[in-house]
C-alpha cells in the first residue's frame with residue numbers, strides 16, 4: 001500500500017495500464033474543498049491495489065505517493081497540481097486539473113499516474129479506443145480476405161483450406177495477410193475487453209484515512 005510501480009507490461013502503455021485520477025470523481029466525492037487530506041484508492045477485484053495521498057488547497061491539490069520504475073528504488077513523490085474551475089450551464093461549477101508536466105499546462109479531467117501524474121498527451125498513450133478502432137478495421141480486412149479465400153466470415157472461425165483453382169503462392173500470400181489482420185483484430189478485441197474489465201474493477205473509492 002501507499003505506492004505502486006509504473007505498470008508497463010511491455011509495448012506501449014495504454015490508459016488501462018495506469019491509474020486514472022479523475023477530477024470529476026474527486027469533486028463528486030466532495031473531496032476538492034480546501035484543507036482536506038485523504039487517501040484516494042484504486043481497487044481491482046475488490047482489493048485495494050494502489051493509493052495516493054491528496055492534500056487540498058484553495059487552487060491546488062498536492063499529490064503525495066511513492067513510485068518506482070520497473071523494479072527500481074521506491075521514490076517519494078510530492079508535488080502540487082493546480083485546479084481550475086469553470087461554470088456549468090445549469091449552475092454549479094466543475095473542476096479541471098492543470099497538467100503538472102513541465103511545459104504542458106493543459107486543462108484536463110483525467111491525469112494518468114505512472115511515475116508522475118500527467119495528461120494523456122504527455123504520456124503519449126496508445127489510447128485503448130484507437131486500438132479498438134484499428135481492431136475493427138483489421139477485422140473487416142480479414143473478412144474481405146476470408147471472402148477471397150472462400151472461408152467462413154469471422155476470424156474466430158479459424159483458417160480454412162486452399163480454394164480449388166487458386167495457386168499455392170497466392171493462397172500463402174492471402175493467408176499471411178489474413179493472419180496479420182487477424183492478430184491486429186484480436187489485439188483490438190483484447191483492448192475492448194480490458195476496458196470493460198477496467199470499468200467494473202477500477203472503481204475509485206475515496207477513503208477517509210485521517
Ligand SMILES: [Zn+2]
Pocket residue numbers: 099100101104105106118119120121122
Ligand atoms: Zn500534459
